[in-house]
Amino acid sequence: MDKKSQRPRPYQTQNRDQGPNHSKPKNKKKKKFNAKKMIFGIVIAGLLGVICAVGLYIAIMLNGARLLEANSDKFDMAQATKIYDRDEQEVTMLYDQNREVVAESEIPDLLKKAFVATEDRRFYTHQGVDLWSIGRALVKDVVARSAVEGGSTITQQLAKNILYQNPDKTIFRKATEASMAMALEKENTKDQIITNYLNRIYFAHGAYGVKAASKLYFGKSDLNDLNLEEIATLAALAKAPNTYSPIKNPEKSKQRRAVVLQLMKEEGYITPEQQKAATDAELVLSQDKSKREFMTYIDYVVNEAETVYGIKEEELISGGFSVYTTMNKNAQTVMEQAYANDKLFQKDAKDGTKIQSSMVILDNEDGGVVAIIGGRDYKTKDYNRATSPLQPGSAFKPIAVYAEALENKGYNPYSMLSDEKQCFGKYCPNNYNNQYEGQVSMLDAIKKSKNIAAVSVLNDIGITNGMKMSEKLGIPLDPTNDRNLSIALGGLTNGATPVQMASAYSVFASGGMQHTTHAIIKIVDSKGETVKEFKTKPKQVLKQSTAYYLTKMLQSVVEPGGTGTRAKMDRPVAGKTGSTGLTQQGYTKFDSNVWFVGYTPQWTAAVWEGFDKIDLKNGHYVTVGSGNTAAIFKEVMTKAMANMKKLDFERPKGVEDLKEPPKGITDLAVNYTLETRSVDLTWSAVPQSTAYMVYRKSYSEDDFALIGTVDSPAFNDIAITPGDTYLYYVIPVQGDAQGEKSNVAEIKIPVDGQEGTPPPDVGPTDPTAPPDENGESPEQSPNPGGGDHDGGQGGGNGPNSNSGNGGGNGPNSNSGHGGGNGKNPTAPPGVKGEEDHAGTDGVG
Structure with missing residues (x-):
């Protein structure tokens, strides 16, 4: 073929289409000119196209670089924060996005290849954009279950993940x-x-990132440790996480x-044999871990991180911290x-509402929160x-009363305390079941919750x-509204939290040493640097002797005759019950809430039970008594401490064990002697007693009064009136310590010279007899309303508070009838001794 026959078709077409006038010279010249043009x-046009293409490329690159710089803050991925226990074992995680970032070296090659083959x-080989794939995507969509990938590259998916958080598709966004x-590729x-891609993408069920x-x-x-079928399952999720979830849709996932x-086989990443084995394999999934555990503890940690260390929740849950607790x-x-x-708690109310409860355990060694739960x-x-x-009820007595005393x-x-029915100004509290013993030791007053x-x-x-002691132990009171005697029984304006109560009792358990309650030991950032750490030092707020004596007395509470025997464990335990009785007519034997706060040498725990709001109509009140909280204490503490050593409460060096006072007299007898017109009292001598205090009252008198002190087991009473009936009891004394009251002996004085005789069928009376036949204390009793029933003392603003009898009469009142015995061990009830005086805030 000659050169003439190889001319381009356009020229041939033009020659063919010139028509009949092609022979005119003028027209021919014009056509040649148009061809050149x-x-x-x-x-x-070609040059302009090249220039535009180059310009567009430069613009794209510049825009990409600008985007990288503008979104640099988004490159740091939100990471889950790990929570560790005392043994530095991971127990749970905090996250907005459940993500753990892994390094490039931690990702096996086969895992990378699985995603490359699929996505x-x-x-x-490309530079961020795969033009071939884009073209194919525009021509034809991916055939269902085919091996054809979409138009976006892994790099584009990463860019999208960084730039946008929603799946909208527009031309502008695709170009961006x-x-x-x-720019990323550059x-x-x-x-x-x-690596960045695998750390960012979503894998369903709240999991972000491949780890x-x-x-x-x-x-x-x-x-x-991942096998081939597991790797392929993870790679399968990239296309549609929820659709191909092996948990939600196991068949589609397979x-x-x-x-x-x-696809992996086609790319040469695996052999046909490996492909078949992994395809046929039964996938073994882990147990579902989606349920968040330890939610109260997590909330406590999050709150502490923000309020104590200044790390806001948003920062904590996305910062990849390690929090050691x-x-x-x-x-x-x-x-x-x-x-x-449910068997551990009171039955549901009439309307199906569950009674609520909370509990906290603290470590006596450093104040650490061992465990906590905010409700059922x-x-x-x-x-x-x-x-x-x-409202803490009688559990507050050791804090506001006995610690200071x-x-x-x-x-x-x-020390002997008054236990006679009496009023203090306008405040007239009652003992449970209106049982009074006249006098009790402090130990017995705590044991029986008097x-x-x-x-x-x-x-x-x-x-x-x-009030000052309460604040020193970590529970500040309202300076105005709590200035009354009802705080002795836990009638508080604002109440006390279980955490505060446990912290206060922990001081007793740790020899008077106060530790700051905390859950966080240290916080380590994602780079491994410790950024926050607990460093607060403990301080001595009570004498060791005070803490030790309180512990000895609180141990008696869980012993027979005490109000908290249901808390007794197979190891030394001390504690106190508490309850707040209802004041509404017909419901006074029930409570609004009940407590047990107790401790072993290692841990202190507080348990509260009650309804968030009292509703008498629907049965929203406590019927089980504080013995139930004691039982919950035992249930949890026994199992939680099962593998811990059984330690004793040790007596601190320099603190003496007080000698137990002499035993009480049980055979007091009275006899009227006509010749001397007097009453003779006789009893058996009590070993090691140095004196005996004799008390008497007539039927016409309200209270017993001390009528004499002798050093031998006999007394002669001549100050008597014919026709009157007298009651007597004797208290043995050993040094400064007083023993228990004797039985009460009664005699009627004759009028006409007849010999006096005791009333018929009246034997010795034991005023310390237990309240019921089986010796079970009120708070042990399974009967409804069992508890120490602190009455309607005090008000309170809590969700279950009730109006009460009100407080005392303000400061500077004088002590009157029924005042305390102070430091004078020989002062009788209601009779002020030399050093027996009401405090500056006393109420008469």
Whole structure:
């Protein structure tokens, strides 16, 4: 073929189409001119196209670089924060996005190849944008279950993940993604890009990043432990996480897994044999870990991180911190299991409402929160009853009354306290079941939860001093509204939280040393640097002797005859019950809430039970008594401490064990002698007693009065009136210690010279007899309303507070009838001794 025949078709077409006038010279010249012009135009257009393309490329690259810089803050991925227990074992995680970032070296090659084969087979050859894939995507959509990938590269998907959080698709956004993808490729290696990609993408069920997904689905933290079928399952999720979830849609997941394995084989990453084995394999999933555990503890940690260390919740849950706590995982687990057991609690109310409860355990060694629960069926950010103020009842007596009496006012466990029915100004408290013994030792007053004794002591030591001691032990009171005697029985304006109560009792357990309550030991950032750490030092707030004597007395509470025997464990325990009785007519034998606060040498715990709001109509009140909280204490503490050593409460060096006072007299007898017109009292001598205090009252008198002190077991009473009937009792004395009261002996004095005789059928009376036949104390009793029933003392603003009898009469009142005995061990009830005086805030 000659050169003439090879001319371009356009010229041939033009010659053919010139028509009949082609022979005219003028027209021929014009056509030649147009051809040159066209060629020139094409050249110019081509040049302009090249310039535009180059300009567009430069613009894209510049825009990509600008986007990278503008979004640099988004490159730091939100990471889950890990929570560790006291043994530095991971127990749970905090996250907005459940993500754990892994380094490039931690990702096995086969895992990377699985995603490359599935999502972007030309990943290692393109520069961020795969034009071939884009073209194919525009021509034809992916055939269902086919091996054809979409138009976006892995780099583009990464750019999209960084730039946008929603799946909207627009031309502008696709162009922006492409621009940033090219910039990413310029600034990063391929391994850096795919590592970032695998750390960011979503894998369903709240898992972000390949490590979180591996732990969720297979329970594997080390990605190198993943087998081929597990790798393929993870790669299958990239296309549609929820659709191909092996938990939600196991069959669809298996089908998509087969596609991934086929693609991996086609790329030469696995052999046909490996493909078949992994396709046929039965996938073994980890147990579902989606349920968040230890929610009260987590909320407590989050709150402490913000209020104490200034780390806001948003920062904490996304910063990839490691938070080391004082949690004992076993104790927390045991507590939550107990609170899921309905049998441990009062039956549901008439309308089906569950009675509520909360509990906290503290470590006596450093104040660490061992375990905590804010309520039954507690959920994240729920109302936390462990940190909410509630009326503490008699559990407050050791805090506001007895600690101060021992610490600064010269009392000891065997000091005798008034236990006679009496009023203090306008405040007239009652003992449970209106049982009174006249006098009781401080030990017995605590053991039996005597209300009158506690109020009498507070009246003696001064309300202000009791309030100061409460604040010293970590429970500040309202300076105006709480300035009354009802605080002796836990009638508080604002109440006290279970955490505060446990913290205060922990001081008794730790020899008077006060530790700051805390859950966080230290906080380590994602780079491994400790950024916050607990460093508060403990301080001595009570004498060791005060703490020791309180502990000895509180130990008696769980012994027979005490109000908290249901808390007795197979190891030394001390504690105190508490309850707040209802005041409404017909309901006074029930309570609004009940407590037990107790401790072993290692741990202190507080348990509260009650309804958030009292509703008498629907049965929203407590019928089981504080013995039930004692039982919950025992249930949790026994199991939580099962593997811990059984330690004793040790007596501090330099602190003497007080000698137990002489035993009480049980054979007091009275006889009227006509010749001397007097009453002779006789009794058996009490070993080691140095004196005997004789008390008497007539039927016409309200209270017993001391009528004499002798050093031998006999007394002659001549100050008698014919026709009157007299009652006597004797208290043995050993040094400063007083023994228990004797039986009460009664005699009627004759009028006409007849010999006096005791009333018929009246034997010795034991005023300390237990309240019921089986010797079970009120708070042990299974009968409804069992408890120490602190009456309607005080008000309170808590959700279950009730109006009460009100407080005392303000400061500077004088002590009157029924005043306390102070430091004078020989002062009779209601008779002020030399050093027996009401405090400056006393109420007469």
